Amino acid sequence: MIIEIGHYALVLALATALILSIVPVIGARRHDRAMMDVATIGSLAMFSLVAFSFGVLTYAHVVSDFSVENVWENSHSLVPLLYKYSGVWGNHEGSMMLWLLILTLFSALVAVFGRNLPETLKANVLSVQAWISVAFTLFILLTSNPFLRLDPAPAEGRDLNPVLQDVGLAIHPPLLYLGYVGFSVCFSFAVAALLEGRIDAAWARWVRPWTLAAWTFLTLGIAMGSYWAYYELGWGGWWFWDPVENASFMPWLAGTALLHSALVMEKREALKIWTVLLAILTFSLSLMGTFLVRSGVLTSVHAFASDPSRGVFILCILLIFIGGALSLFAFRAPRLAAGGLFAPISREGALVVNNLILTVACGTVLTGTLYPLLLETLTGDKISVGPPFFNLTFGLLMAPLVVIVPFGPMLAWKRGDLLGALQRLYVVAGLAFLAAVIFFYIEHGGPVLSVLGLAAGLFLILGAVADLWYRAGIGKVAGRLAWRRLSGLPRSAFGTALAHAGLGVTVLGIVAVTTFQSEHVIEMKPGEVTEAGGYSLHFDGMQPGTGPNYTEDRGHFTIRRAGVAVADTWSAKRLYTARQMPTTEAGILTFGLSQLYVSLGDATKDGGIVVRIWWKPFILCIWGGAVFMAFGGLVSLSDRRLRVGAPRRKAKPAKPAAPAMEPAE
Known part of the structure; x- marks a missing residue:
């Protein structure tokens, strides 16, 4: 009942x-x-x-x-x-x-x-x-x-x-949906504002907290999904540009652009039309992701449904809401005021470039995801667009962004001083490049271009620190005064710094793993030893095991360094009895920010077993950086200015005192 x-x-x-x-x-x-x-x-x-x-x-x-x-x-x-x-x-x-x-x-x-x-x-x-x-x-x-x-x-x-x-499934979908669905509020605000014909700085102030909350949850959801696939599927990869992965990544890119665009609109009442359009497109991409996952047009471990009737229903929802919202936008947009003007070299200008790069990158991912489906529909030919396409195009588009990001907070609103920003950041750039060269030398070389990637990640991290450093006036004023200035900065300043630094940490992890990881695929018998990442792996043998609803064969490995046992791990092949479905449970050992990854393959006729071993240096930086970004979002969300009504312009003082730095955002 x-x-x-x-x-x-x-x-x-x-x-x-x-x-x-x-x-x-x-x-x-x-x-x-x-x-x-x-x-x-x-x-x-x-x-x-x-x-x-x-x-x-x-x-x-x-x-x-x-x-x-x-x-x-x-x-x-x-x-x-x-x-x-x-x-x-x-x-x-x-x-x-x-x-x-x-x-x-x-x-x-x-x-x-x-x-x-x-x-x-x-x-x-x-x-x-x-x-x-x-x-x-x-x-x-x-x-x-x-x-x-x-x-x-x-x-x-x-x-x-x-x-x-897996415990990851208990966390990943709720976080992902909190991000996906959270952007519906931004969409609703955009449609409601178009219905009323009123879009101003107050609207941007009301939209920003919801955008920030959805973006934060989506960041955590994508990171959790990446880590779940990494350790659960036994493939040793953290991102494969799977169409369903792309379905969650595209709203994140558009949401990031929306977050920065709303900031410009709130401060300068500029980019009104663009911000409203982004609010519509971000949730539209979330709906498109839902269609891809549940329509049956994709084959993926992430996909749920294969019933065409469900796909047609969601496609109708997609057409009604996206088509209706864009039609309303087309009708109302010509009547909206363009907003304030600003110089190309300004904080607004930097945020506009940020928006352009993110939206073009999102469009690239969308093209690579949908093109095979459209081609198959029109011609019947099946092709796949894989990592080589995405890595090349997306990487080239995002490279300028990581260089531009530290400059944004250093520039003033409306009209900035590029030379002044360069003077503040040239030391940071030098330190980042020097540290990258040292890192490259310690890891015993690799592609020379990896130095630039490492330097870019470090430049983001040090640039975020430098932003707070200069705002507080550290080194220019007395220590107590500098501390008061630092502690007096709004929480959104610290949130922005954490998010930008988190992006740098993720870039470091991606470059380090891509460049310096090693992989071994060998046949091992009990008692044999192999080397990986400076460690010796001793295969002790296989043992049977049982769980609540599965049976398994587990391989035990002892890890030694310089002849001394430092750890051990189990890697297993499981069979779930009800579904008669096998899975691989990788053995993963963490050493600092790096991991040793051991996965079992098929048994051989002579009593051995195929073992895949990866050494993944600094791979935890990938997900740690995402956590930093999300934490930065939460810190910004705790700023009281995002929880009150529309901003009020302060009266200009009779004799304004020159501030040490531009107020933080």
């Missing part, structure tokens, strides 16, 4: 969303406060109903109610409790429920924390959110109902996909 109640709650959520999508819009047009108040009450009610429905589905998984088809297909009584929870969204139907839950959560958050918004804008924003909720609730009820019953109920389930039985 509880399952039917959960299903009924979802139907009630649809009815609530339908009311919410119509009444507040009419109220905003009539300036009827009672009708506009429906937006707040309805958003909270809709979230409560969806949360209850999602809780019922979770309960069915936890108690292994195999009369529910979704539970039977994606669970097993012997699955550990953690994977019963994560199994809720480890399938198409459950993941769409998670999508809808987060969508209604953001609507409720706007309803609760949007008290400072104009009543008409808030009503329109929540109505647009409701339009999206209606579409996805209908999609779930009509094509992806997770509450379907089986009669008679099977005695046992088919088990969760073994590659998804």
Whole structure:
């Protein structure tokens, strides 16, 4: 009975969303406060109903109610409790429920924390959110109902996909969806503003916190997904330019551009039209990612659905929302004021270049992802666009960005001093290059161009530090005064520095792994030894093992350095009994920021086994840098200026004192 109640709650959520999508819009047009108040009450009610429905589905998984088809297909009584929870969204139907839950959560958050918004804008924003909720609730009820019953109920389930039985899956999809769906708020703000015809600095101030929150979660989600694939799939790679990976990366690139564009709009009331367009495109790319994953047009370990009817439904949602929003934009954009002017050499100019590079890079990834699909549709020919294309084009586009980023905070608004910025950063550039050469020498060489990559990463890190250094006046004023200036900087200044430094750390990790990693594929028998990364790996032999729902053969390796045992690790080949599906569990040892990665292959006829061994220097910098970027986003989000209303221009003092540095952002 509880399952039917959960299903009924979802139907009630649809009815609530339908009311919410119509009444507040009419109220905003009539300036009827009672009708506009429906937006707040309805958003909270809709979230409560969806949360209850999602809780019922979770309960069915936890108690292994195999009369529910979704539970039977994606669970097993012997699955550990953690994977019963994560199994809720480890399938198409459950993941769409998670999508809808987060969508209604953001609507409720706007309803609760949007008290400072104009009543008409808030009503329109929540109505647009409701339009999206209606579409996805209908999609779930009509094509992806997770509450379907089986009669008679099977005695046992088919088990969760073994590659998804990992703690990473419990973290990765919720974080990713918080980013994906979080951009729906930016989309709703853009559509609501176009409906009202009012877009100004206040609008940018209201949009920025939601953009920053979505970007932060998406950064963590992409990083978690990359690390999960790295250690769970046993392939030793951290990014393969898989189309589904690209589907999450494109909104991140567009969201990064939107974040910087909104800053320019807030400070200078410039780039209004461009910022609104980015808000629409960012969520449109999120919707496109949903279509790619669930339409069946892609074959990937990440893809869920292969039912063409579901793909057609999502394609219709895509066309309605993207086409409708862009049509509204085309109608309203000519009536919008262009905004303030600024010199090419200024902080605004640097942020514009940042936007251009990010959007062109996003377009490149989009082209490489969709071109094979379009070609196959039109001609029937199948081709693949792989890492060589993406690495070359994306790398060349992003190279100028890492050089430009440290200059942005050093330039003043409206008109900057490029020579002054160069004077502040030339020491930083010299130190970065020197450190890169030393790093290159310690790692015993490699491609000479890697020095430039290492220097670029270090330049980003040191440039972020230099920004805070000069703002505080360290070395120019007394220590106590410098400390007061540093501690008095707004939190967004520290958040920006952390995010830029995090990007530098990630660049360092990418360059170091790409350049200096080593790989060995050998056949080993018990007692044999091989070398990797300055360590000796002694293969001690294989042992059988069992888990709650699998059997495995485990290989034990002792790691020695200079003849002394320093660690040991297990690498395994598992067989999940319910699905009869094998997986590889890599043995990974961490030494500082580097890792030794051991993966088992097939057994040989003479009693040996194929072993793949990678030495990956500084690979943890890749994900550590992403964590730094996300933490920078959280620090910026804690800045009170992002949680209040529109900025007010301060009256100019009669005798302005020359500040030591431009106020931080």
